[in-house]
Amino acid sequence: MESLCLKIDQIGTPAEVLQLSARELPSLSGHEVRVRMRYAPINPADLNIIEGNYGRPTQPPVVMGTEGAGEVEEIGPDVESLSKGDLVIPLEGGGCWAQHMTAAEHHFAKLPESLDRVQASMLRINPLTAWLILKNYLRLEKGDVVAQNAANSGVGRAIIQIAKRDGFHTINFVRRPELIDELKSLGADAVFLDNAEGLAEARSLLKKMLVRLAANAVGGESAIRLMDLLSPEGKLVTYGAMSRQSLKAPNKFLIFKSLELHGLWISKWIEKAGSIELYEALSPLAEMMRNGDLTIAVDQIYPMSDFKMAVLRAQESGRSGKVILDLSVD
Numbered sequence: 053m054e055s056l057c058l059k060i061d062q063i064g065t066p067a068e069v070l071q072l073s074a075r076e077l078p079s080l081s082g083h084e085v086r087v088r089m090r091y092a093p094i095n096p097a098d099l100n101i102i103e104g105n106y107g108r109p110t111q112p113p114v115v116m117g118t119e120g121a122g123e124v125e126e127i128g129p130d131v132e133s134l135s136k137g138d139l140v141i142p143l144e145g146g147g148c149w150a151q152h153m154t155a156a157e158h159h160f161a162k163l164p165e166s167l168d169r170v171q172a173s174m175l176r177i178n179p180l181t182a183w184l185i186l187k188n189y190l191r192l193e194k195g196d197v198v199a200q201n202a203a204n205s206g207v208g209r210a211i212i213q214i215a216k217r218d219g220f221h222t223i224n225f226v227r228r229p230e231l232i233d234e235l236k237s238l239g240a241d242a243v244f245l246d247n248a249e250g251l252a253e254a255r256s257l258l259k260k261m262l263v264r265l266a267a268n269a270v271g272g273e274s275a276i277r278l279m280d281l282l283s284p285e286g287k288l289v290t291y292g293a294m295s296r297q298s299l300k301a302p303n304k305f306l307i308f309k310s311l312e313l314h315g316l317w318i319s320k321w322i323e324k325a326g327s328i329e330l331y332e333a334l335s336p337l338a339e340m341m342r343n344g345d346l347t348i349a350v351d352q353i354y355p356m357s358d359f360k361m362a363v364l365r366a367q368e369s370g371r372s373g374k375v376i377l378d379l380s381v382d
């Protein structure tokens with residue numbers, strides 16, 4: 053049986069090198085399962101991988117797609133943990149932009165059946181990154197303040213929603229004024245424009261309140277503003293570089309405030325984490341999604357065949373959320 057996938061034979065501009073391709077499905081053996089993929093987001097990392105601009109070399113030919121969700125369609129004779137029809141997400145690696153994925157059962161995590169499929173397709177990367185930023189660097193107490201830039205990104209929105217659930221306050225910076233009310237209705241305590249005026253407004257709101265943790269997905273001047281807000285010994289966790297500007301730490305922040313600079317890469321964390329640690333992180337996030345306490349905004353859903361339009365849209369700024377590929381349709 054043939055199945056479609058989106059692959060690249062060479063690195064380059066996503067809309068030029070990505071192609072729809074048919075491949076023969078292998079027969080299943082032992083602990084293997086075949087998953088009928090339903091939805092997959094286009095994350096910045098997917099575009100970076102296609103461009104050959106990621107943390108690991110891209111090695112074409114390769115089926116693209118860092119995350120997605122689907123249902124188990126067929127199971128090998130020795131499979132124990134999954135059954136036909138289970139909603140699953142792949143736990144690591146790529147290859148999610150495909151109608152089918154075939155791998156060992158431990159490659160997939162089973163999610164609650166009632167979870168929205170589009171939301172489930174985005175669970176593993178952005179919410180998990182947000183969760184790690186909030187849990188892994190210091191023990192935040194209720195009432196603590198966390199600052200972040202790119203607050204309307206997938207990760208940023210997840211930080212707002214997890215922080216709200218756990219009783220932390222968020223100070224958020226965005227590039228567009230129309231996002232201010234939207235993020236407040238999501239649970240953000242304060243939202244400012246990511247510029248010098250926004251920083252001054254945030255300072256005057258905070259007065260003597262301490263900001264012990266800040267999440268940086270932009271770099272350049274925006275990251276310097278976060279460092280400015282951080283209290284002595286505060287931690288800046290850099291997980292993205294949307295401006296493509298280097299992180300520059302003014303000497304005074306390191307000398308007089310002893311700020312700590314950290315970097316987070318979820319792929320590395322997942323590789324190191326045992327399955328129990330990964331499960332313990334994903335389960336409460338899946339539960340939040342199921343309850344409607346964690347929602348990742350969606351900009352537009354494109355059928356797989358419209359992949360060129362989809363990647364072009366994903367590269368535009370000012371989107372209202374994630375661009376999603378619908379893998380159910382041809």
Ligand SMILES: NC(=O)c1ccc[n+]([C@@H]2O[C@H](COP(=O)([O-])OP(=O)(O)OC[C@H]3O[C@@H](n4cnc5c(N)ncnc54)[C@H](OP(=O)(O)O)[C@@H]3O)[C@@H](O)[C@H]2O)c1
Binds near residue numbers: 269292369
């Ligand atoms: N380290 C990790 O493990 C990890 C995990 C997940 C994500 N990430 C990274 O985190 C970042 C956000 O990812 P995401 O999936 O949450 O993003 P997303 O939902 O696709 O949103 C992109 C965000 O970046 C902003 N942006 C775009 N171009 C920008 C620029 N030139 N300067 C400043 N902001 C800009 C957008 O603002 P507008 O809406 O105003 O355009 C939007 O807030 C990316 O760099 C991604 O690679 C890293």
